[in-house]
Amino acid sequence: MTKPRSRRGGGRPTIADVARKAGVGAITVSRALREPGRVSEDLRRQILAAVDELGYVPDPNARALASARAEVFGVLVPSLTNNVFAEVVRGIYDSLSDSPFRIQIGNTHYSGLEEERLLQVFGSQRPAALIVAGIDQTPSARRLLENAGCPVVQVMETGPDPVDMMIGFSHFDGGRTATEHLLQAGYRKIGFIGARMDPRSQRRLAGYRAAMEAAGLFDPRLVTTTPVPSSVSLGRELFRDALAKMPTLDGVFCNNDDIALGVLFECHRASIDVPKQIGIVGFNDLDMMQVSFPSITSVRTHRYEIGTRSVAMALAAIAGNPPEQRIVDLGFELVRRESTAR
Amino acid sequence: MTKPRSRRGGGRPTIADVARKAGVGAITVSRALREPGRVSEDLRRQILAAVDELGYVPDPNARALASARAEVFGVLVPSLTNNVFAEVVRGIYDSLSDSPFRIQIGNTHYSGLEEERLLQVFGSQRPAALIVAGIDQTPSARRLLENAGCPVVQVMETGPDPVDMMIGFSHFDGGRTATEHLLQAGYRKIGFIGARMDPRSQRRLAGYRAAMEAAGLFDPRLVTTTPVPSSVSLGRELFRDALAKMPTLDGVFCNNDDIALGVLFECHRASIDVPKQIGIVGFNDLDMMQVSFPSITSVRTHRYEIGTRSVAMALAAIAGNPPEQRIVDLGFELVRRESTAR
DNA sequence: CCCAATCATGGTAGCGCTACCATTTGTCTG
DNA sequence: CAGACAAATGGTAGCGCTACCATGATTGGG
Numbered sequence: 001m002t003k004p005r006s007r008r009g010g011g012r013p014t015i016a017d018v019a020r021k022a023g024v025g026a027i028t029v030s031r032a033l034r035e036p037g038r039v040s041e042d043l044r045r046q047i048l049a050a051v052d053e054l055g056y057v058p059d060p061n062a063r064a065l066a067s068a069r070a071e072v073f074g075v076l077v078p079s080l081t082n083n084v085f086a087e088v089v090r091g092i093y094d095s096l097s098d099s100p101f102r103i104q105i106g107n108t109h110y111s112g113l114e115e116e117r118l119l120q121v122f123g124s125q126r127p128a129a130l131i132v133a134g135i136d137q138t139p140s141a142r143r144l145l146e147n148a149g150c151p152v153v154q155v156m157e158t159g160p161d162p163v164d165m166m167i168g169f170s171h172f173d174g175g176r177t178a179t180e181h182l183l184q185a186g187y188r189k190i191g192f193i194g195a196r197m198d199p200r201s202q203r204r205l206a207g208y209r210a211a212m213e214a215a216g217l218f219d220p221r222l223v224t225t226t227p228v229p230s231s232v233s234l235g236r237e238l239f240r241d242a243l244a245k246m247p248t249l250d251g252v253f254c255n256n257d258d259i260a261l262g263v264l265f266e267c268h269r270a271s272i273d274v275p276k277q278i279g280i281v282g283f284n285d286l287d288m289m290q291v292s293f294p295s296i297t298s299v300r301t302h303r304y305e306i307g308t309r310s311v312a313m314a315l316a317a318i319a320g321n322p323p324e325q326r327i328v329d330l331g332f333e334l335v336r337r338e339s340t341a342r
Numbered sequence: 343m344t345k346p347r348s349r350r351g352g353g354r355p356t357i358a359d360v361a362r363k364a365g366v367g368a369i370t371v372s373r374a375l376r377e378p379g380r381v382s383e384d385l386r387r388q389i390l391a392a393v394d395e396l397g398y399v400p401d402p403n404a405r406a407l408a409s410a411r412a413e414v415f416g417v418l419v420p421s422l423t424n425n426v427f428a429e430v431v432r433g434i435y436d437s438l439s440d441s442p443f444r445i446q447i448g449n450t451h452y453s454g455l456e457e458e459r460l461l462q463v464f465g466s467q468r469p470a471a472l473i474v475a476g477i478d479q480t481p482s483a484r485r486l487l488e489n490a491g492c493p494v495v496q497v498m499e500t501g502p503d504p505v506d507m508m509i510g511f512s513h514f515d516g517g518r519t520a521t522e523h524l525l526q527a528g529y530r531k532i533g534f535i536g537a538r539m540d541p542r543s544q545r546r547l548a549g550y551r552a553a554m555e556a557a558g559l560f561d562p563r564l565v566t567t568t569p570v571p572s573s574v575s576l577g578r579e580l581f582r583d584a585l586a587k588m589p590t591l592d593g594v595f596c597n598n599d600d601i602a603l604g605v606l607f608e609c610h611r612a613s614i615d616v617p618k619q620i621g622i623v624g625f626n627d628l629d630m631m632q633v634s635f636p637s638i639t640s641v642r643t644h645r646y647e648i649g650t651r652s653v654a655m656a657l658a659a660i661a662g663n664p665p666e667q668r669i670v671d672l673g674f675e676l677v678r679r680e681s682t683a684r
Numbered sequence: 685c686c687c688a689a690t691c692a693t694g695g696t697a698g699c700g701c702t703a704c705c706a707t708t709t710g711t712c713t714g
Numbered sequence: 715c716a717g718a719c720a721a722a723t724g725g726t727a728g729c730g731c732t733a734c735c736a737t738g739a740t741t742g743g744g
């Protein structure tokens with residue numbers, strides 16, 4: 001006469017309740033939910049009705065334990081507030097919202113060690129796929145990715161040696177293209193201003209340097225960087241530093257759009273004419289670049305699409321059809337605007 | 343002579359492996375990891391050594407299943423890219439990084455239905471706590487929250503009737519304060535410009551209206567809104583609309599800082615003097631408000647702190663000491679800058 | 685010095701689900 | 715029409731962990 005209900009579970013319906021109600025075996029309920037094609041039309045209807053009536057929702061934890069595979073995408077990004085990564089995450093999120101997969105986000109704070117720690121934690125759940133920003137994993141992080149036993153997509157950049165799959169673009173080329181544009185517009189003393197010099201920023205700087213050296217115009221005093229996190233106000237300060245160091249500066253390639261905006265505001269404040277006295281190029285092409293006065297030339301990157309495409313690649317791999325193109329270069333676009341129209 | 347290793351698990355060490363190695367029972371290993379105080383010094387050391395040597399990491403899914411409680415915080419926000427919510431999430435994330443709790447983010451896209459759906463999904467995991475943005479849940483979403491069986495924190499706003507706990511500030515008061523500041527500065531034809539008029543924006547608008555009515559200056563033609571998502575470029579367009587509708591406009595309270603920035607840029611473009619001809623006030627006080635030229639007066643909100651404090655409240659409740667203050671008002675600060683210094 | 689109360693540890697029995705392996709039925713081939 | 719084979723369903727045995735309930739060892743008060 002004891003209650004058969006468990007002492008622990010909150011009393012919510014389980015698969016056995018559904019099975020009883022529908023008059024079938026538990027396993028058939030499980031199949032009806034996961035592989036509808038393998039259950040006859042009739043039973044499926046009956047089962048779905050029972051599910052509905054009881055308000056049954058499968059327990060993802062039990063599911064993960066039994067199948068040794070959690071329906072989770074692990075996503076590792078270096079920052080949650082940086083608009084660039086927020087857009088990537090949004091793309092990932094939107095692409096996954098109609099799938100059974102959940103998302104678990106990890107914030108590495110631009111630290112390789114933190115990334116390792118998070119991979120360890122994420123791995124313990126046997127995720128369905130891992131999406132990680134960047135290609136500069138520590139050796140031990142790379143080993144964790146290789147042994148994760150699930151599809152791995154490195155995003156934001158392309159490089160020669162993917163762990164599994166890769167989607168992004170060349171930051172080196174982006175930096176070079178931006179700089180070449182300034183050179184073509186006639187600017188000569190072109191500075192580089194960058195904050196939070198993560199590996200991607202370093203490669204943009206390298207692209208800048210390559211372009212300047214090719215033009216015979218490179219000078220280390222033109223480069224102003226800091227490891228401090230990027231912000232609009234920092235952009236303003238760095239520009240003042242740059243100008244103090246090199247008063248003849250006539251152009252700047254900014255590591256990102258926040259910096260570029262800070263530079264523009266300082267130009268306003270100091271009555272420096274843009275684009276006549278100084279040309280400005282940003283990176284990422286946030287919405288505000290087209291609105292500012294003057295509007296700012298920037299390198300448009302396809303962040304949202306990197307998110308959606310990375311999910312598509314991972315889902316294909318999970319389904320057993322890994323894309324033949326393991327490295328996808330989405331490129332970028334230089335968007336010319338008033339800030340370099342001299 | 344058969345391999346005792348399971349057919350499924352990838353062969354990673356389990357608690358039983360650790361127990362065998364340390365020469366203790368499995369349950370003792372479990373305790374040593376979760377309640378160190380209840381295991382003798384000696385055994386604990388032995389066990390931790392075994393854990394280390396084997397590289398054992400507990401399986402969170404098995405743990406959740408056995409204890410009917412997942413070590414997960416469910417976080418529901420209306421947008422991932424809106425800097426305001428990104429800051430809240432960052433605060434949550436940072437406060438949880440030293441705890442065993444993971445984070446699962448849900449993006450409601452400002453939709454009540456989507457929020458319900460996500461609460462349903464999240465609930466199936468028996469999360470340790472739920473943090474949701476806003477206080478305007480649908481009746482059925484509210485029921486889901488009440489029956490979640492875990493601490494619930496509503497964030498970003500305060501209101502009279504919390505599901506469980508609440509932390510934020512009054513958007514009505516924020517809107518009123520901003521508007522009163524413009525009035526005190528001598529502006530009279532003060533417009534309201536807002537995009538994505540979610541419930542919080544509506545209350546800021548109500549605060550604006552209350553201040554204007556108290557001054558006997560309210561006119562519906564001063565209000566320009568749209569349900570379209572907010573952006574800097576939209577701010578510019580809405581300001582042009584507002585000006586076309588009411589050419590004598592001499593001030594604007596903007597629903598958020600992006601809009602305010604768009605307004606400022608349009609003023610530059612149209613050679614409208616700020617603050618002489620037009621006063622501008624934003625909302626949230628993003629970093630760029632202090633850098634722009636002229637710098638923009640804004641209502642500073644404590645987003646990051648809302649995130650960290652919400653976690654502290656939830657953790658306290660989980661530990662069995664729910665805070666006596668179930669409603670925490672973090673307030674806001676009006677930051678006066680050049681854009682209203684007439 | 686005995687018995688209760690504590691403390692430290694362990695055994696057992698699930699948590700809710702699915703992998704694996706039947707079993708049953710229907711369908712096709714020669 | 716037998717035999718082979720596929721399709722549909724079910725039973726059993728865990729997945730790796732912890733709640734619950736012993737058990738034995740230690741303490742301490744009367």
